[in-house]
Amino acid sequence: xxxxxxxVQLYSVQARLKFLNLHVYTVxxxxxxxLVKKYGDxxxxxxxxIALQPGEIFGLLGPNGAGKTSTIATIVSLEEPTSxxxxxxxxxxxxxPKKVKSxxxxxxxxxxxxxxxxxxEILKFHSGYFGxxxxxxxxxxxxxxxxLMPHKDKKVKHLSGGMKRRLLIxxxxxxxxxxxxxxxxxxxxxxxxxxxLWEFVRELRDSGVTILLTTHYLExxxxxxxxxxxxxxxxxQKVGPTKELIQDxxxxxxxxxxxxxxxDLKKVKGEYSLMGSTLNFKIPSEESLGALLAKTGLPLExxxxxxxxxxxxxxxxxxxxxxx
Amino acid sequence: MxxxxxxxxxxxxxxxxxxxxxxxxxxxxxKVVFQTVMTPLVNSALYLLIFGVSLGSSIQLQxxxxxxxxxxxxxxxxxxxxxxxxxxxxxxxxxxxSGDVEDWKVVPLSPSQIVWALxxxxxxxxxxxxxxxxxxxxxxxxxxxxxxxxxxxxxTLLFFLMIGGLAFAKIGLIAAFYAKTFDQMSAIGAxxxxxxxxxxxxxxxxxxxxEFWQNVSLYNPMLYFxxxxxxxxxxQTDVPLVKSIVVxxxxxxxxxxxxxxxxxxxxxxxx
Numbered sequence: 001x002x003x004x005x006x007x008v009q010l011y012s013v014q015a016r017l018k019f020l021n022l023h024v025y026t027v028x029x030x031x032x033x034x035l036v037k038k039y040g041d042x043x044x045x046x047x048x049x050i051a052l053q054p055g056e057i058f059g060l061l062g063p064n065g066a067g068k069t070s071t072i073a074t075i076v077s078l079e080e081p082t083s084x085x086x087x088x089x090x091x092x093x094x095x096x097p098k099k100v101k102s103x104x105x106x107x108x109x110x111x112x113x114x115x116x117x118x119x120x121e122i123l124k125f126h127s128g129y130f131g132x133x134x135x136x137x138x139x140x141x142x143x144x145x146x147x148l149m150p151h152k153d154k155k156v157k158h159l160s161g162g163m164k165r166r167l168l169i170x171x172x173x174x175x176x177x178x179x180x181x182x183x184x185x186x187x188x189x190x191x192x193x194x195x196x197l198w199e200f201v202r203e204l205r206d207s208g209v210t211i212l213l214t215t216h217y218l219e220x221x222x223x224x225x226x227x228x229x230x231x232x233x234x235x236x237q238k239v240g241p242t243k244e245l246i247q248d249x250x251x252x253x254x255x256x257x258x259x260x261x262x263x264d265l266k267k268v269k270g271e272y273s274l275m276g277s278t279l280n281f282k283i284p285s286e287e288s289l290g291a292l293l294a295k296t297g298l299p300l301e302x303x304x305x306x307x308x309x310x311x312x313x314x315x316x317x318x319x320x321x322x323x324x
Numbered sequence: 325m326x327x328x329x330x331x332x333x334x335x336x337x338x339x340x341x342x343x344x345x346x347x348x349x350x351x352x353x354x355k356v357v358f359q360t361v362m363t364p365l366v367n368s369a370l371y372l373l374i375f376g377v378s379l380g381s382s383i384q385l386q387x388x389x390x391x392x393x394x395x396x397x398x399x400x401x402x403x404x405x406x407x408x409x410x411x412x413x414x415x416x417x418x419x420x421x422s423g424d425v426e427d428w429k430v431v432p433l434s435p436s437q438i439v440w441a442l443x444x445x446x447x448x449x450x451x452x453x454x455x456x457x458x459x460x461x462x463x464x465x466x467x468x469x470x471x472x473x474x475x476x477x478x479x480t481l482l483f484f485l486m487i488g489g490l491a492f493a494k495i496g497l498i499a500a501f502y503a504k505t506f507d508q509m510s511a512i513g514a515x516x517x518x519x520x521x522x523x524x525x526x527x528x529x530x531x532x533x534x535e536f537w538q539n540v541s542l543y544n545p546m547l548y549f550x551x552x553x554x555x556x557x558x559x560q561t562d563v564p565l566v567k568s569i570v571v572x573x574x575x576x577x578x579x580x581x582x583x584x585x586x587x588x589x590x591x592x593x594x595x
Contacts, residue, residue, distance in 0.1 A: 077429060077430065097432075108430075113423065116351075121351070125344050129341045129344050129427075131334075131432070132340070
């Protein structure tokens with residue numbers, strides 16, 4: 001399995017090729033290498049290294065104060081890193097902030113209230129900041145796609161919470177960035193809107209946009225992210241493909257309802273807990289049901305029902321935090 | 325494998341972000357034109373009525389110019405400076421409160437583009453209010469003196485209004501980035517800006533002050549801005565024109581450097 005350190009190594013190979021004047025870089029949209037961010041004595045981000053591949057949704061997860069927002073703040077130049085390197089499309093953020101900013105879209109956690117301006121005006125100005133003065137087509141596409149067209153003449157203060165959040169997303173996409181940073185994009189939105197935003201994020205990924213997402217909602221990360229990195233106290237505890245992480249760090253719970261008598265149940269092999277005539281097994285995620293049944297020696301005619309509960313990202317997350 | 329974008333791909337970032345922010349600034353005060361342009365005009369009209377007409381009739385200047393004519397250029401410049409300052413500072417302060425300013429930090433706007441866009445935004449508002457103040461002054465001139473006030477050197481007038489407006493917009497920007505609260509912002513206005521403008525010779529001629537206060541006034545850069553405008557309108561000034569030009573330009577350079585430093589190193593996070 002390729003992990004983030006491999007990507008970082010590959011990136012340094014790119015850097016060497018660049019040194020030799022061989023222009024074959026930008027395998028990665030974003031490379032964070034050994035990033036440290038301190039506020040006084042408090043270390044918010046502690047030697048973080050991750051690399052985002054093109055067209056993936058990467059979830060940066062962690063409890064409050066884990067360093068997720070500080071990491072994003074350094075990528076978008078809101079904060080200067082204490083040490084380490086952040087590169088977007090091969091451009092170092094500290095050296096070429098203007099170029100880097102033009103290549104990424106950022107959705108902040110908090111709602112921005114734009115005072116006197118209407119939704120469409122805000123998008124026009126924002127588009128202009130990215131150098132696109134005549135961008136009506138993209139602005140109208142976003143207004144339509146995000147359901148804001150009927151509200152385009154309203155001021156932000158007259159929008160609902162969900163609309164305000166959709167406006168933030170529209171602003172971030174107005175210049176068609178190839179890298180999108182979403183800081184808690186669905187905080188405080190209802191289930192219906194959350195689902196539609198998930199769908200939209202997947203659409204963006206499928207169209208080639210690379211997405212870095214921070215979220216508290218592990219269900220969201222599990223549903224959306226191709227890979228996740230778990231931060232705790234500023235340190236990256238684990239990184240990898242979401243499914244593999246769940247498989248490596250969780251168990252499958254198999255419940256087998258039988259018609260066996262208490263006497264026959266005692267003959268079933270393996271580790272399990274018993275509830276009436278129902279057997280509860282906890283097996284590694286990679287173990288198949290067939291292997292389990294073969295191991296227990298349960299006759300098929302004795303099985304009335306089987307239910308399997310797969311491990312979740314939440315379980316993997318708690319497992320990692322428990323070990324940290 | 326994708327190619328790294330060449331530097332040519334970023335040419336659209338040279339002027340467009342600046343123009344967008346400038347247009348946003350102008351649109352912002354035009355949205356509330358009554359309070360941003362008309363309200364200062366009422367203040368200027370009151371000054372003209374109280375100082376120019378009522379008290380001015382008993383003031384005799386050594387130069388022989390009617391006090392109302394002497395007052396108008398000062399009020400024009402005061403309107404320009406005050407509004408340029410107000411525009412830049414209120415734009416940033418309200419933006420810090422709403423989170424708007426944070427946007428500027430995460431979009432491809434350079435510190436220079438932010439400084440110049442806010443400076444020109446403030447200047448244009450300053451020029452609008454200054455022009456209206458001059459028109460109101462002309463009405464008072466016609467009614468009280470019976471003739472309009474001519475402009476001795478229109479280009480010099482435009483030069484000083486531009487230098488002063490840009491400089492004061494930059495001061496507004498510096499103050500807004502420095503301020504941590506609304507109270508601090510209004511304190512800067514009350515304790516620094518207003519005294520500087522009022523003591524810069526809007527209402528009085530340097531020749532009416534004692535030698536000590538004349539020497540103190542020479543350290544106030546507003547004196548040079550205001551006297552530059554007075555020369556442009558009346559053809560007479562308390563300070564040599566060249567000296568006014570040099571000090572005004574040097575002040576602008578110094579305020580620009582400080583404004584650039586404030587934007588480059590200031591915090592954009594919301595209050």
